[in-house]
Amino acid sequence: MPTIIGRLKLERFDKDFRLLERREQPMRSWTVGLMNILYVSHAQILPAAPFTCLGDINNTTRTMSIEATWGSAGYRYMISHGRVAALPGFATLASVNSYDAGNDGMVQGCDIGIQIGNDNTPVDARNLRMGRRIGHGVRAADAGDATFEAYDVNDDASQNIITNDNCQLAQAFCPQNDFRCSSVELKLFKTLAPAGPLTVEIRAPENAVSGVTQIKPTTTVLATGTILSAAIGASPGAFVACNFGTPFDCYAGHKYFIVCHSAGVDGANYFSWRHDTAGALYDRAIYSTTYNHVNFRARTLDAWVTSSSDVDSDYMFRTIGRSIGEMEYGGCEVVHRVTADPNDAFDIRRFFYNRSGGAITVNEVGIAAQFKSYSSVAGARKTLPMLIARDVVAGVAVANNEILLATYTPSIAV
Amino acid sequence: MELKRLTGKYQPQVDLANRLEIVQPDKELLLPGELGATVEAIVRKGIFNPEGKITNHIGPRKSESFTRQFMDFLWAMFINATENNPIPIRNTSNVLKNVGFNLTTFSTNAAAGIILNGIVVGTGAVAPDISDFALGTIILHDAAPPTANRMQYSIVTYGAPAADATTSQFTITRSFANASGGLITVTETGIYVKNSRGDTAAPDLWYFMTCRDVWAGIAVPTGQTLTINYRPQAVV
Numbered sequence: 162m163p164t165i166i167g168r169l170k171l172e173r174f175d176k177d178f179r180l181l182e183r184r185e186q187p188m189r190s191w192t193v194g195l196m197n198i199l200y201v202s203h204a205q206i207l208p209a210a211p212f213t214c215l216g217d218i219n220n221t222t223r224t225m226s227i228e229a230t231w232g233s234a235g236y237r238y239m240i241s242h243g244r245v246a247a248l249p250g251f252a253t254l255a256s257v258n259s260y261d262a263g264n265d266g267m268v269q270g271c272d273i274g275i276q277i278g279n280d281n282t283p284v285d286a287r288n289l290r291m292g293r294r295i296g297h298g299v300r301a302a303d304a305g306d307a308t309f310e311a312y313d314v315n316d317d318a319s320q321n322i323i324t325n326d327n328c329q330l331a332q333a334f335c336p337q338n339d340f341r342c343s344s345v346e347l348k349l350f351k352t353l354a355p356a357g358p359l360t361v362e363i364r365a366p367e368n369a370v371s372g373v374t375q376i377k378p379t380t381t382v383l384a385t386g387t388i389l390s391a392a393i394g395a396s397p398g399a400f401v402a403c404n405f406g407t408p409f410d411c412y413a414g415h416k417y418f419i420v421c422h423s424a425g426v427d428g429a430n431y432f433s434w435r436h437d438t439a440g441a442l443y444d445r446a447i448y449s450t451t452y453n454h455v456n457f458r459a460r461t462l463d464a465w466v467t468s469s470s471d472v473d474s475d476y477m478f479r480t481i482g483r484s485i486g487e488m489e490y491g492g493c494e495v496v497h498r499v500t501a502d503p504n505d506a507f508d509i510r511r512f513f514y515n516r517s518g519g520a521i522t523v524n525e526v527g528i529a530a531q532f533k534s535y536s537s538v539a540g541a542r543k544t545l546p547m548l549i550a551r552d553v554v555a556g557v558a559v560a561n562n563e564i565l566l567a568t569y570t571p572s573i574a575v
Numbered sequence: 576m577e578l579k580r581l582t583g584k585y586q587p588q589v590d591l592a593n594r595l596e597i598v599q600p601d602k603e604l605l606l607p608g609e610l611g612a613t614v615e616a617i618v619r620k621g622i623f624n625p626e627g628k629i630t631n632h633i634g635p636r637k638s639e640s641f642t643r644q645f646m647d648f649l650w651a652m653f654i655n656a657t658e659n660n661p662i663p664i665r666n667t668s669n670v671l672k673n674v675g676f677n678l679t680t681f682s683t684n685a686a687a688g689i690i691l692n693g694i695v696v697g698t699g700a701v702a703p704d705i706s707d708f709a710l711g712t713i714i715l716h717d718a719a720p721p722t723a724n725r726m727q728y729s730i731v732t733y734g735a736p737a738a739d740a741t742t743s744q745f746t747i748t749r750s751f752a753n754a755s756g757g758l759i760t761v762t763e764t765g766i767y768v769k770n771s772r773g774d775t776a777a778p779d780l781w782y783f784m785t786c787r788d789v790w791a792g793i794a795v796p797t798g799q800t801l802t803i804n805y806r807p808q809a810v811v
Contacts (some may be wrong), residue, residue: 163705164640164647189608191809193743196736198652199746199807202681203768204733212735227678242676243652286743429697495653502706504645508652531587568738571610573646573705 169552190287195549196241198532201225201526205292208535217545218290221365223534243542244531245509247493250297251334251414269414271297272546273529274493275460275511275567279485287553289529296339296413298487301518310334311479312443317433322423323431329422330376330434332476334516335445336411340482343408345419348435348477350398356425357390358430361403364418368534368543376456377465377534378418386408398435400575414479435476486521489514505541506572511566520560526567527551604637605810612638616793617802622752623800638788639703644784658772667709667782672706674770682769683747691782693731694704694749694803697763703787710765720754720807727752744808752800764803767786
């Protein structure tokens with residue numbers, strides 16, 4: 162009886178493309194992400210009543226829908242829904258919706274198509290991301306903790322976290338490499354004796370909203386930790402570390418927020434975060450039509466304000482963690498369609514080049530597809546990747562200068 | 576403690592619950608690594624009465640599942656095929672149509688009375704093949720009952736995706752009421768999807784079969800309603 166089954170093939174080549182190793186195994190791997198994408202299409206879920214799913218490859222709750230018809234070209238309105246074919250590396254592909262705010266209609270080639278990683282946790286149909294993705298690039302694996310994205314100079318003022326749970330501060334960052342973020346360091350001081358602790362979180366950004374100049378943190382907490390009041394000194398401030406109980410894998414080119422808040426403060430006893438309000442500012446933050454950098458203050462919980470006095474600065478931060486090494490992602494090809502009744506199959510394949518300087522072991526392979534998170538509420542829209550398949554493999558050690566070819570072959574076979 | 580000898584006869588009374596239905600045993604469902612569908616047929620007394628007494632219940636069982644057209648659309652989705660370089664896909668009229676992937680692709684959300692897309696039923700009995708492009712013999716919608724050999728097609732409804740550690744799925748449901756005055760035996764079911772091309776004002780609308788199942792025969796007496804649940808499913 163024809164269902165769709167599949168094979169996963171991994172082939173390792175030397176730098177001259179001589180085959181060193183070939184492994185093949187049944188594909189085990191379609192996950193709930195594929196069901197989400199198929200459901201939205203079959204049921205024609207519209208932005209007025211989108212489907213809420215958890216979520217994109219940053220474990221963030223998103224709404225999904227097909228796009229509403231637009232103008233007279235509605236039915237021709239090509240959408241990004243379910244695309245797997247991808248450009249190499251960080252090359253971006255537009256979602257074909259020129260109405261998207263800023264860069265949120267774009268998706269990086271390495272974020273969709275075949276993914277690789279080195280975590281061998283068994284596949285769960287609810288997997289939303291790779292266990293630990295091997296990112297695109299040439300970075301060698303870190304032997305110990307390293308500083309990744311940071312902005313830690315030129316602070317000239319501070320902002321207070323001053324009212325019991327009535328004030329949150331958020332600073333955006335955008336990593337240049339995939340890394341497992343285990344802690345952050347923030348330049349802080351305290352006034353008098355706040356009870357604390359200071360809660361520090363990592364969050365993803367909201368969907369872009371056309372015509373709105375800043376994109377705020379979602380309510381989904383990706384990582385959290387606390388800093389005790391005793392660990393924070395008085396003015397003028399110093400960098401203090403916050404360790405996350407569960408580290409979070411941050412992806413290159415993805416935007417995140419560091420969010421701080423505390424229930425243990427009041428009008429006289431509070432924490433302050435140093436920031437730079439002038440001069441050369443951190444410019445890898447979220448797109449804004451008005452500002453080149455984005456941070457936020459919330460006067461009530463998650464009610465982020467957007468006035469220039471709140472956003473036109475950057476807080477002092479360092480993100481700390483480790484990379485497991487990188488491989489260069491080629492383009493993801495969807496090719497070789499073969500139809501010979503009663504069989505029908507095609508290949509999804511991708512080359513990965515190891516130029517990191519050391520060996521990298523691949524223990525997992527997956528597929529991500531593109532989807533549009535689109536809601537009629539404030540016209541919010543964002544093009545995002547969603548994991549639709551994941552397989553665990555017996556470790557394939559790819560030495561420096563070697564090439565890995567991963568090929569999925571879904572097929573109907575009687 | 577003194578033991579007492581039980582005397583007399585004890586005759587336990589065993590009664591059947593006041594309920595009668597025919598339940599077919601489940602057949603093998605999807606295996607790990609498979610992407611397919613399960614299908615279930617429920618016959619109830621009454622016309623579109625969700626509380627009607629169940630008179631027959633088959634499944635859920637593994638659907639005989641996808642046709643070539645499903646793979647065609649999966650391919651079109653994965654490469655984001657456009658009208659500029661479309662994919663030829665055979666429609667329910669056995670005509671190859673040049674298809675671009677757009678917002679209507681895979682649409683099954685048919686209104687009541689529409690037999691062009693959504694779940695459809697028929698009386699054909701030829702074994703399924705991946706090259707099937709339509710039901711053998713579709714049962715037409717009964718717009719003015721009673722009409723012999725016709726059924727009333729309901730609107731298509733859905734269950735949102737859900738997943739546990741091993742299985743993810745969503746549900747497509749449609750009911751077919753028999754007010755024809757006579758017995759109708761359904762022997763095939765399928766899923767028709769819609770795709771379009773052109774402008775909103777007057778687009779080309781095409782229909783394609785992505786799934787077909789043949790049954791030994793689901794008897795739907797007059798005055799009763801058949802409900803078909805298709806559940807696209809993946810098992811890891």
